Amino acid sequence: MTSQTATWVDGAPASVLALPDRALDFGDGLFETLLLRHGTPLYLDLHMQRLQRGLQALALPDCLANVRLQLAQVANSVQESEWMWSALRVTVSRGSGPRGYAPPLTPRPRIIITVTQLGRDCAQLSEGAVLALAEMRWAAQPALAGIKHLNRLEQVLAAAQARAAGADEAVMLGQSGQLISVVAGNLFLVRGGQLLTPAIQDSGIAGTRRQLVMERWAKLLGLGVQETNLSLDDLATADEVFYSNSLLGLRPVASFGDHQWRDHSVCQSLFEQYRGELP
Amino acid sequence: MTSQTATWVDGAPASVLALPDRALDFGDGLFETLLLRHGTPLYLDLHMQRLQRGLQALALPDCLANVRLQLAQVANSVQESEWMWSALRVTVSRGSGPRGYAPPLTPRPRIIITVTQLGRDCAQLSEGAVLALAEMRWAAQPALAGIKHLNRLEQVLAAAQARAAGADEAVMLGQSGQLISVVAGNLFLVRGGQLLTPAIQDSGIAGTRRQLVMERWAKLLGLGVQETNLSLDDLATADEVFYSNSLLGLRPVASFGDHQWRDHSVCQSLFEQYRGELP
Numbered sequence: 131m132t133s134q135t136a137t138w139v140d141g142a143p144a145s146v147l148a149l150p151d152r153a154l155d156f157g158d159g160l161f162e163t164l165l166l167r168h169g170t171p172l173y174l175d176l177h178m179q180r181l182q183r184g185l186q187a188l189a190l191p192d193c194l195a196n197v198r199l200q201l202a203q204v205a206n207s208v209q210e211s212e213w214m215w216s217a218l219r220v221t222v223s224r225g226s227g228p229r230g231y232a233p234p235l236t237p238r239p240r241i242i243i244t245v246t247q248l249g250r251d252c253a254q255l256s257e258g259a260v261l262a263l264a265e266m267r268w269a270a271q272p273a274l275a276g277i278k279h280l281n282r283l284e285q286v287l288a289a290a291q292a293r294a295a296g297a298d299e300a301v302m303l304g305q306s307g308q309l310i311s312v313v314a315g316n317l318f319l320v321r322g323g324q325l326l327t328p329a330i331q332d333s334g335i336a337g338t339r340r341q342l343v344m345e346r347w348a349k350l351l352g353l354g355v356q357e358t359n360l361s362l363d364d365l366a367t368a369d370e371v372f373y374s375n376s377l378l379g380l381r382p383v384a385s386f387g388d389h390q391w392r393d394h395s396v397c398q399s400l401f402e403q404y405r406g407e408l409p
Numbered sequence: 410m411t412s413q414t415a416t417w418v419d420g421a422p423a424s425v426l427a428l429p430d431r432a433l434d435f436g437d438g439l440f441e442t443l444l445l446r447h448g449t450p451l452y453l454d455l456h457m458q459r460l461q462r463g464l465q466a467l468a469l470p471d472c473l474a475n476v477r478l479q480l481a482q483v484a485n486s487v488q489e490s491e492w493m494w495s496a497l498r499v500t501v502s503r504g505s506g507p508r509g510y511a512p513p514l515t516p517r518p519r520i521i522i523t524v525t526q527l528g529r530d531c532a533q534l535s536e537g538a539v540l541a542l543a544e545m546r547w548a549a550q551p552a553l554a555g556i557k558h559l560n561r562l563e564q565v566l567a568a569a570q571a572r573a574a575g576a577d578e579a580v581m582l583g584q585s586g587q588l589i590s591v592v593a594g595n596l597f598l599v600r601g602g603q604l605l606t607p608a609i610q611d612s613g614i615a616g617t618r619r620q621l622v623m624e625r626w627a628k629l630l631g632l633g634v635q636e637t638n639l640s641l642d643d644l645a646t647a648d649e650v651f652y653s654n655s656l657l658g659l660r661p662v663a664s665f666g667d668h669q670w671r672d673h674s675v676c677q678s679l680f681e682q683y684r685g686e687l688p
Contacts, residue, residue, distance in 0.1 A: 145427065158565050232568035290468060
């Protein structure tokens with residue numbers, strides 16, 4: 131691989147996609163974004179578990195074995211490159227089909243994998259992020275919350291708002307004004323030595339690193355984690371704030387509007403757990 | 410055109426789409442479905458007005474003149490064919506861009522047009538539809554309601570539920586259980602000689618034929634139209650039920666669960682108005 135990005139469709143190097151495709155027409159599909167170190171995917175099983183939940187929610191055929199196979203082939207070709215860190219996006223589309231919303235009775239899913247070289251050292255904790263508040267809120271949709279489907283207009287528009295505000299990221303609320311996430315990551319607040327993270331049963335994505343914080347890393351540090359309804363006031367009055375995603379691991383938050391945080395010790399300690407697990 | 414469907418990308422006949430594309434990755438774009446009679450698009454201006462509202466909501470460049478130009482070229486080639494009725498879908502994608510949710514600063518939208526020959530005579534009123542109730546509800550999302558963007562997973566899954574129920578169409582509710590629409594159309598109830606249609610400020614699509622019923626056809630028949638919050642009870646107790654979409658115009662509803670309607674006179678009268686306007 132000579133350029134900074136490469137794409138495969140159904141296992142073959144590709145620069146185009148056959149039309150029609152239901153991911154293009156309706157966002158009818160799912161995706162995962164994995165971090166690769168020297169071509170080794172991190173937390174592959176967690177990503178595949180979320181993908182499987184998505185396949186079930188969308189009534190897509192179980193193509194997980196095929197996804198794993200194609201992903202391994204791409205990872206192999208990254209291992210042969212000079213790329214230390216890369217982002218691998220795998221998209222599963224319901225594939226082609228006749229005109230109209232109704233999915234084909236026997237869909238043949240397409241697997242599209244794009245891998246992009248990353249310039250930064252992902253084993254290093256990022257500097258504190260400046261957060262804005264996105265005007266765009268998450269839709270309330272419990273039937274599709276948690277999974278990583280392709281209907282992502284809200285995050286696209288919120289990301290544009292973050293950039294327009296000169297911020298690194300933006301806080302996204304739910305329809306009732308409750309905290310949900312940042313655009314590309316799950317939020318954590320530290321209050322009284324405990325971790326709080328927004329409930330995401332109506333909106334948001336169940337992040338793999340969120341799961342690792344909740345089920346493993348916090349425990350290793352003796353920290354409790356509560357998944358609950360949280361407000362902007364909770365954010366503003368938190369002792370410490372950070373967010374998680376698959377490419378950054380964890381990132382401390384330096385400021386949100388007038389609120390500033392200089393203590394990032396919990397985030398730093400959790401990040402050390404993460405760093406200790408890197409392949 | 411020899412096959413039953415044909416596709417153009419940015420004005421040229423195409424069978425593939427260049428990767429990456431943000432419509433594929435995030436559903437980052439819009440579409441319109443127009444009915445063509447002998448290659449003449451019906452109510453082109455209404456479709457272009459909704460598309461323009463969508464371009465503004467998504468902060469996409471104003472590419473309407475280009476859409477109109479390419480659409481006219483495709484319509485010309487349909488005029489030269491034997492196709493009496495056809496469905497033209499025009500998709501506007503934000504185009505390619507770097508990895509991640511944030512849209513490119515200077516997007517170059519892509520215009521994808523697919524035209525499909527229709528077998529039925531669209532100047533004839535369809536037989537009464539059998540409606541099921543979709544388990545999948547519309548998300549509550551006022552910031553994106555009304556426009557016809559590409560995030561359409563809810564309708565895809567509701568269409569599958571309609572088919573599984575053996576129905577022609579399915580009623581879709583909002584998050585509070587309020588009536589919104591059918592999967593591919595807007596709902597109308599007749600009660601006491603007046604028309605009622607669900608309010609769509611939180612969910613749903615502002616259909617072109619819905620607009621024509623509300624602003625023109627009902628007036629020509631001396632019927633009032635009220636856009637309001639409606640429940641399943643309102644549906645069940647209506648004197649008459651029908652729905653509207655761009656390909657059917659208006660379609661009477663024969664049944665919904667145990668409820669049956671034999672009187673379709675209002676729908677028939679409105680359809681006569683529509684038929685009188687056909688090119």
